[in-house]
Amino acid sequence: MKVLTANRLSDGIAVWYADGGWAETVGHADIAYDKAAEDRLEAIGAAAAANNEVLDVNVIDVTIVDGLVQPVRLREKIRAAGPTIHPDLGKQASPQAARAA
Amino acid sequence: MYRYDEFDHDFVQARVAEFSDQVKRRLAGEITEDQFRPLRLMNGVYLQLHAYMLRIAVPYGTLNSRQLRMLAHIARKYDKGYGHFTTRQNLQFHWPALADVPAILADLASVEMHCIQTSGNCIRNVTADHFAGAAADEVADPRPYAEILRQWSSVHPEFSYLPRKFKIAVTGAERDRAAIQAHDIGLHLKKNAAGELGFAVYVGGGLGRTPMVAKKIRDFLPEAELLSYCTAILRVYNLYGRRDNKYKARIKILVHETGVEEIARQIEAEWQELKDTELKLPEADIRAINAYFAPPALSARPEGDALVKQARLDSKSFSEWLDQNVVTHRHPDYAAVTISLKGIGEVPGDVTDSQMEAVADIAEKYAFDELRVSHEQNLILPHVARADLKAVYDALVEIGLATANSNLISDIISCPGLDYCSLATARSIPVAQEISRRFASLERQREIGELKLKISGCINACGHHHVGHIGILGVEKKGTELYQVTLGGSADENTSIGEIIGRGFSSEEITDAIEQIVDTYLGLRLRPDERFIDAYRRVGPAPFKEALYAGETKAA
Numbered sequence: 001m002k003v004l005t006a007n008r009l010s011d012g013i014a015v016w017y018a019d020g021g022w023a024e025t026v027g028h029a030d031i032a033y034d035k036a037a038e039d040r041l042e043a044i045g046a047a048a049a050a051n052n053e054v055l056d057v058n059v060i061d062v063t064i065v066d067g068l069v070q071p072v073r074l075r076e077k078i079r080a081a082g083p084t085i086h087p088d089l090g091k092q093a094s095p096q097a098a099r100a101a
Numbered sequence: 102m103y104r105y106d107e108f109d110h111d112f113v114q115a116r117v118a119e120f121s122d123q124v125k126r127r128l129a130g131e132i133t134e135d136q137f138r139p140l141r142l143m144n145g146v147y148l149q150l151h152a153y154m155l156r157i158a159v160p161y162g163t164l165n166s167r168q169l170r171m172l173a174h175i176a177r178k179y180d181k182g183y184g185h186f187t188t189r190q191n192l193q194f195h196w197p198a199l200a201d202v203p204a205i206l207a208d209l210a211s212v213e214m215h216c217i218q219t220s221g222n223c224i225r226n227v228t229a230d231h232f233a234g235a236a237a238d239e240v241a242d243p244r245p246y247a248e249i250l251r252q253w254s255s256v257h258p259e260f261s262y263l264p265r266k267f268k269i270a271v272t273g274a275e276r277d278r279a280a281i282q283a284h285d286i287g288l289h290l291k292k293n294a295a296g297e298l299g300f301a302v303y304v305g306g307g308l309g310r311t312p313m314v315a316k317k318i319r320d321f322l323p324e325a326e327l328l329s330y331c332t333a334i335l336r337v338y339n340l341y342g343r344r345d346n347k348y349k350a351r352i353k354i355l356v357h358e359t360g361v362e363e364i365a366r367q368i369e370a371e372w373q374e375l376k377d378t379e380l381k382l383p384e385a386d387i388r389a390i391n392a393y394f395a396p397p398a399l400s401a402r403p404e405g406d407a408l409v410k411q412a413r414l415d416s417k418s419f420s421e422w423l424d425q426n427v428v429t430h431r432h433p434d435y436a437a438v439t440i441s442l443k444g445i446g447e448v449p450g451d452v453t454d455s456q457m458e459a460v461a462d463i464a465e466k467y468a469f470d471e472l473r474v475s476h477e478q479n480l481i482l483p484h485v486a487r488a489d490l491k492a493v494y495d496a497l498v499e500i501g502l503a504t505a506n507s508n509l510i511s512d513i514i515s516c517p518g519l520d521y522c523s524l525a526t527a528r529s530i531p532v533a534q535e536i537s538r539r540f541a542s543l544e545r546q547r548e549i550g551e552l553k554l555k556i557s558g559c560i561n562a563c564g565h566h567h568v569g570h571i572g573i574l575g576v577e578k579k580g581t582e583l584y585q586v587t588l589g590g591s592a593d594e595n596t597s598i599g600e601i602i603g604r605g606f607s608s609e610e611i612t613d614a615i616e617q618i619v620d621t622y623l624g625l626r627l628r629p630d631e632r633f634i635d636a637y638r639r640v641g642p643a644p645f646k647e648a649l650y651a652g653e654t655k656a657a
Contacts, residue, residue, distance in 0.1 A: 007148055007152070009127070009128065009134075009199065010128060010198060010199060010200050011152065011153070011198035011199060011200065012148055012149075012151075012152040012153035012197075012198065012199060013151070013152055014150065014151055014152075049134065050133075051130070052127070052130035052133070052134075055134045055148065056148055056523075072580075073580065074519065074577070074580070074581070074582065075150070075519060075525075075577075078150060078519055078520060078528075079150045079151065082151060083151070083520035083521060083530075084520055084528060084531060085448055085520050085528075085530050085531055085534065086520075089181055089196075090151055
């Protein structure tokens with residue numbers, strides 16, 4: 001299972017591709033279950049980067065926890081939540097995002 | 102203090118205007134990220150995990166209160182209320198929006214600051230002893246020479262596209278507090294037998310994935326030849342440094358692969374062509390720049406002795422802070438103060454906007470408006486009358502910055518690690534915080550004595566772990582964080598690279614392992630004043646390996 005992630009051009013904030021746009025939380029990101037879907041996500045990411053919406057586009061491994069998307073690697077978990085040393089900063093600072101992250 | 106002249110003003114203003122236009126065009130989609138990336142890096146803008154990061158140059162770590170207040174203002178207005186001081190004596194903000202960067206640069210320029218050459222394959226911010234101009238053991242203030250190097254290296258057309266980044270450090274004392282032997286060029290300002298100023302020149306030091314101690318290639322270079330000789334070094338590096346592999350592109354690799362004698366010969370040959378050219382520094386220019394750094398007029402304050410003596414009797418905590426964070430000044434009535442940014446359990450090097458403002462007030466009131474950033478991620482008040490030390494201490498207590506742990510085990514250098522950095526492979530700050538909490542007792546820390554603990558969250562070694570008495574390197578192994586420990590590193594005049602002690606430790610194990618290492622040291626030191634590094638050099642790794650891994654060997 002994979003999702004598409006990037007950082008938004010204007011402010012650098014981490015975003016995930018969901019419902020045809022870029023969401024600020026990972027929980028409801030569009031999931032690719034097979035190679036063809038993964039290729040589609042990569043194409044969407046490349047187009048968004050070329051269109052100067054986002055940068056540093058990547059397709060990452062995820063799992064589903066309590067119905068929400070969760071990244072597999074620690075690096076991506078931290079991107080999705082915020083610095084572990086500052087629970088008051090980043091996505092985890094808002095309750096909705098904290099659940100998703 | 103250095104005088105920012107009309108040339109600097111115009112140059113920085115022009116750069117702000119240029120980069121503002123580049124940002125505007127990027128946001129409008131007129132230039133691609135591939136085109137923009139080198140431009141943003143030249144102006145200190147990185148992309149990290151959560152957001153952009155902006156690195157602000159603090160030349161040779163010297164700041165005044167007006168500048169620190171502006172950093173506080175930027176932290177509050179554009180960032181998230183704090184900043185992070187780095188091992189290059191710079192400051193980083195971790196959350197700026199790209200759209201705000203032009204406004205931030207304009208604010209910085211209003212206090213004579215900028216982000217130029219804080220990234221990219223150029224000559225980076227020149228660092229210096231944080232006690233420069235104040236230290237009792239100093240031959241001369243190294244900062245005028247760091248400033249000469251700054252002027253020479255700023256947008257130097259020949260050295261703007263080097264094989265890799267290039268770092269220079271200068272010290273003016275025999276005791277090296279600037280880690281010069283861990284730099285691409287390390288300069289030790291000294292006097293020869295005739296009393297003339299010059300430099301011992303070291304080349305090819307560096308950390309990262311291939312740590313190397315710099316080699317001395319010249320014992321005494323006359324001060325007038327500073328630029329001609331550095332140009333010769335850079336020219337040889339620029340010509341022969343590898344560009345085929347970024348991991349082998351630093352000058353340390355060139356020095357290692359070429360051999361010290363041969364590289365010294367090449368530099369010497371190049372220098373023969375340069376030494377009697379316009380690169381020779383005129384005496385009048387050296388003295389003019391020295392005059393910019395003239396020390397403040399330190400009036401006699403002999404009442405300090407009695408005041409300090411009484412205050413020691415009145416307050417044990419003040420007395421401990423005095424012992425640990427206050428060092429001798431060249432003027433007997435004054436002292437240099439380390440403001441620890443390593444409160445127990447805090448993030449090393451982080452400081453809030455309101456703390457910055459309060460420190461600026463203290464510097465203005467008690468320290469001739471001068472501040473330094475140390476490469477060990479602390480702030481320094483270089484000139485404080487001993488008579489004012491108690492007032493400074495009380496003001497620091499109020500803002501939570503009076504931790505008396507300078508040079509102790511909780512005075513940890515730590516890179517931002519995986520909590521922020523896109524290059525990191527493991528977190529480093531939480532490890533620093535846990536070790537700091539484990540050794541929270543000041544009594545215990547003082548019993549242990551001087552111990553330099555340094556943590557990096559990846560092999561790039563921004564946390565200088567190779568030169569920690571105890572170094573910790575975080576890596577990712579099988580999807581989890583693993584911490585390798587090195588022992589015996591040092592970044593002073595006897596620089597050494599630490600040795601890996603054995604298998605790594607999980608995040609749950611690492612603090613226990615550090616405690617075991619410290620307890621082993623306490624058990625084998627000859628005297629209470631035999632420092633960890635001296636004991637390690639005497640006994641080697643065996644007792645530490647035994648303590649950490651003996652059970653495993655027996656079990657196996």
